[in-house]
Amino acid sequence: MSKPHILVIPYPAQGHVIPLMELSNELVKHGIKVTFVNTDFTHKRIMKALQEKCVVGNEIQLVSIPDGLQDGDDRNDLGKLTEALFEVMPKKLEMLIEEINKSLSNKITCIVADGNLGWALEVSKKMGIRTVAFWPASASLLILFFSLQKLIDDGTIDSDGTPAKDTTIQLSPMMPAMRTTEFTWACIGDMKTTKIMIEAVKKNNEALKVAEWVICNSTYNHEAAAFTFAPEILPIGPLQASNHIEYLAGNFWSEDSTCLNWLDQQPPHSVIYVAFGSFTIFDHKQLQELAHGLEHSNKPFLWVVRSDINNGKNEIFLKEFEERVSPNGKVVQWAPQKKVLGHPSIACFLSHCGWNSTMEGTTNGVPFLCWPYFADQFINETYICDIWKVGLRLDRNSGIITREDITYKIKQLLHDEEFQIRALKLKESAINSVKEGGSSNKNFKNFIDWIKACV
Structure with missing residues (x-):
């Protein structure tokens, strides 16, 4: 046959x-x-x-x-x-x-x-x-x-x-x-x-x-x-x-696996993982607000910034920023995301809420900070925040997400153990399904x- x-x-x-x-x-x-x-x-x-x-x-x-x-x-x-x-x-x-x-x-x-x-x-x-x-x-x-x-x-x-x-x-x-x-x-x-x-x-x-x-x-x-x-x-x-x-034959960018070694050096449940998928674009002001919000959180962070964003004024700013926050913060162009989310040092996922990222985060029991950009990401944010209750929204009402709100929501998410408990329960049900x-x-x-x- x-x-x-x-x-x-x-x-x-x-x-x-x-x-x-x-x-x-x-x-x-x-x-x-x-x-x-x-x-x-x-x-x-x-x-x-x-x-x-x-x-x-x-x-x-x-x-x-x-x-x-x-x-x-x-x-x-x-x-x-x-x-x-x-x-x-x-x-x-x-x-x-x-x-x-x-x-x-x-x-x-x-x-x-x-x-x-x-x-x-x-x-x-x-x-x-x-x-x-x-x-x-x-x-x-x-x-x-x-x-x-x-x-x-x-x-x-x-x-x-x-x-x-x-x-x-x-x-x-x-x-x-x-x-x-x-x-x-x-x-x-x-x-x-x-x-x-x-x-x-x-x-x-x-x-x-x-x-x-x-x-x-x-x-x-x-x-x-x-x-x-x-x-x-x-x-x-x-x-x-x-x-x-x-390695999966589907990535559009080459993965930087050095971030895994960096994660190995961080305490358990301490790192904010920041990644916005393949489409999200930031203007210079918004990128600065995000950077300062991460810095002021006083938490280690791993931030994925694609090469098409890391250019011009953004490139100059990010180079100076990374030098200033190192070794507490690390910036890479593309990360092996499933391995990152499964790493014991990860505390939360600041995400655009694409469906792949949503499934990968929930399958690893990671709480979310939600920053949707377009398409289906707003529906996924509703699932994360209102139905599964494993994450928090960032405030977009002023037209820009401020450093103050980023810092505040990081602290709120990490200080409330109920988010982690619900995230682990959702992880268990996801793993059991397969x-x-x-x-x-x-x-x-x-x-x-x-x-x-x-x-």
Whole structure:
């Protein structure tokens, strides 16, 4: 009997590539071959970041196709990128599949596509290949997307996605409260981008109907009300709980592992870990406020500042700042985040609240200070602060988060042991979900059985 061969394709962003690569590593443990498809641009970034440290192995093949943009185009322009993906990549994906199926004895038996790439699901259906959607964010966000037409029909938002008024809604009791002005499509760019994203959500909603499975990196305990509301979404997370490979072939930046040695020298539960993902941008004034807030907390801190932020005035300031606070504080360009969050010296996580970071933090029992930037991060903040009660919000009402508020919230979080107690309880439930007999473990085993039956 031939081996199952899965084609995996993520949306070209760090927070999407990582969980799908983690899923791919889990699949190969069960005797499944994976072809992992990035865009050409993303593929080059990943290979540069790896610096030959990672051998993906024979069971995961990294390949790429064009994204439709030119070398100098801004891929942080989500509207422009989304339009290019929908226009160019479906045909390129078809051509790649045809080429693979001609050259290999074990043809592609299933496509696992990012739920934000509905066109990939449609390509799968068109080519007669079994189809799975992987959702890289919270189930609550996917339910919000599914609810788009209802929100338009009841007047909560206009047809172009604009909120009728600034209000807060709940899609069902016990699900996170969502502010209409913070809906994902409403806080990712200008009006043109919002319209493009609304149309993309509509198309993806239709495409997801062809998926035979919709799986996500979450747990029943993390989002009980969401999974009750939409039982067709099946949690298989946390994926990282069972992933012990040394280097993951999905990072866009090279990891600075020297921070682990620095963490070894810090007292237990003392370090503030500060990281804002791959998109968050700070102006110079806000970066200064954050730096001074960390310094005035009188706590050791590890701060991740990407190279695209650490330039110009920021670079000059940060160099002087790090010299002044060393060795109490350390600044790196990119960190091995899962190892950092699992280190015994970590006391809390000052985070943008991306879903991967949220799952990694909760799986390691780390309390949060929440600093969401855009997209789904505001929903995740609500989970952290209001539902799980494992973190605190920073005050954004003045338009800038002040050093005083940062220092105050750090002290408040670390002095209240209840945050740590609740965080450890959530960690235990997350780990139990992927153990033998756990809810995510059962879903994943059923998924693996289905994949093997597709051959």
